[in-house]
Amino acid sequence: MISGNCVEILRAFDIEPAFPEVNALQLAIRKQSLPLILKAEEMGYSSDNCAYVKADAGFTFGEGAPGVGKIPKPSLIVCNFVGCNVYIKWFEHCAEFLNVPLTMLDVPFVRGDRPTDGDVRYVVAQLKKLISDCEKLTGKKFDIDRLREICRLSAKAEDGWQRCKDLCKNTPAPMDAYFDAINLMGPINVLRGTQDAVDFFDVAVKEYEGLVKDKKGPIPQEKFRMVVEGPPPYPFYRQFRDLFASWGAVAVQSTYSTVGGIWEFGFRHDPKNPLESIAQQMLMENLCNRSLLDRYKQIRRYVEDWKADALVIHSVKSCRLFSAGQGDMRDYFANELGVPTLLVESDLEDPRYYAQAMMKNRIDAFFESLEHRRLMRRA
């Protein structure tokens, strides 16, 4: 299944979820993605197809990866896509190549300010069908009280997530809300609905509160506060982070960390209405199922409320959901709102699209000009 939404239902049946996109990013960060991407291209995938899919296809439909092993054949494939059309293809391919039944959850993209009543009814009906599929698969009867308890645990972890993000409104921010928040995406998306996730965020909040009290951040001196849009280049995660750290730039908010749910504006899973709140979260309370213009609003709120100096857009070729139209985003923030904006390009999975020297040039030039502007203002 896809991480970030409706995992609560599968947990209610004690089904162990596995997430293909998490496999893909793990392979990228371990620098193992390229041979698998090439293997997928031999199968017929195009060089222009999403490399997340290709790395996972090379891994899952092939013999796995050295040191990682092979993913066991799943009992059920749930395509709980929100927004990204590529997931439909990806999970169709998984079902076709692995010969496993596929349950498709069709979540209408948000077209207006909020989902329509018809959208909510449609998604709830499909969640009920998923419950029935899980009952057949496991032989267990659905227990609504169990789901309520799982939603309660989800909501507690979501509280912790919001607190961590809120603490970044402080100067200096206690964590980098892009690079460190990506680490926090593990527990919020993969462990959500468990006591482990709640415990994790209890520890994280305590630690970050301590750092705020001591006025400490992830780097010795916070010079620039930035909002980052787009996924990171996982094969060069550390190098990419260092390019910003060397300028004293810290992310105080990021959009990518909200792909599995936007918790910082107050939405929570509701134990009283578990199915409706799961449907609501899939429809509206995540980044991917909202329009590009909704994303502009989200970023604008981040820039204003988290007092950011700049917006950095990392455009990745693989993920068109994120990247298609980011030139327009740059135009809006730089020219209409006057927010200094940098747009750089590479990929989240395919190392062939990352050029360290070019990336360094662009980032150095951007922060140099920000620094110059700051000096001129002081003068």
Added chain:
Amino acid sequence: METSPAVEQARAVLAAGLAPALKRSDAPAFGCFPVYSPFELYRAAGLLPVGLMGAGGTVDIVHADARFQSFVCSIAKSSLELGLQKRLAGMEGEVFHSICDFARNLASVFRRNFPTMHIEYIHLPQNAPGPEIEDYLVSEFRRVMAGLEQRLGRRVEDAAVGAAIREYNRPRRLMRELYAMRAKEPERISSSELFPLVRCGTLLPPDEHARILEAAKGEFAARKARRMDRVKVVVEGAFCELPPQGLIETLEGAGCYLVDDDFCAGWRWFSTDVPEGPDPVRQLARAWLERGRATSTRYNPDKPRHKDLVRRVREHGAQAVLFMPAKFCEPALFDYVVYRRELEKENIPHLLVEFEEKMWTFERTRGEVETFVESLLFDVRMGIGMGGTGWGTHSGTWTSGDTGWRNTELQCTRPRARRCRTGTTGSPRRRRAAPRPPTS
């Protein structure tokens, strides 16, 4: 082959482009991005649905490159460019659909850059037909109607939707008839004629389109034509961005009879007429679910696309598939993996030819398709089985260059057809008697 006045008329409509539709006084134009759109709803609102399907080679991309990156398909950029160059002035609005991530984000970019236009986005469902999905689609169509009512300040009546269904059934029926005629007697109606005949319907009211199609049907029926020594192929993958006319002519010139294709798929979506019964909005929704095409932008487990492609190949007696995705078209490129697997299982030869709407040189495509066709015809003559035994697989990939198009790579993923006779891709035991070679 004698010239068809109806085809000339269709070509004249295409040459004039969107401009005449934008100047019409009887009905404001309403742009429809591919693939399918419920045209009847806009027609019922007193609008003229027109296809916003890119600009081919007619526009230089000056502004859109700053909005969309280099890896975005041409149709998205050229459609936006038309707007940014103010060539869509007079368009009442524009509708996009849940076909891919580009189209979805393009809707937002249109909304921000053209605030006076009515921008609509329709989520077409991705699942098997059923009562819940039908209710959802009806609610979605009604939402679209309500948006138009608010914009135009007038009611969009169900009866008017019913009338529009009747109007659009006519050209759709005629297009089905012309496609059936071409599949049966491809020598009588060429694809380079059928393509403009179908495409001009994206710029005309349905009755005007039907008149052209009706005239063409009469002309083709009266035509005397002789079957050529060519290979019958099904073209798949060009359901959104359209290939240039020159590419279709190249395919035919290289020795192909196109017996089925998915050009302008959304404008000829239904396998039958849309039923004209009570509750026309529901009829339209049900028809979309149950009588729609199997295409890459729709997931329907009841009608797997790769199985449907094989069915169409068999039904039309085609000898090969030309898989023709537009450059950067994610739905088509992803489907190629599954199509290819299925075609190889069924021993159906196929060739991959990527295209772009602004492509302008065709020599290399011609060379490659000719080679493909010749190897297939050679096998026919040498007695290697048609219709599913002993055929090799040809796969070529094309990438764009700065100075037009060039073939940078030719991949033969399986031994070529000649080698197949040694049994590398097909078992000799399964071969059957050679068919009679086509007579020229």
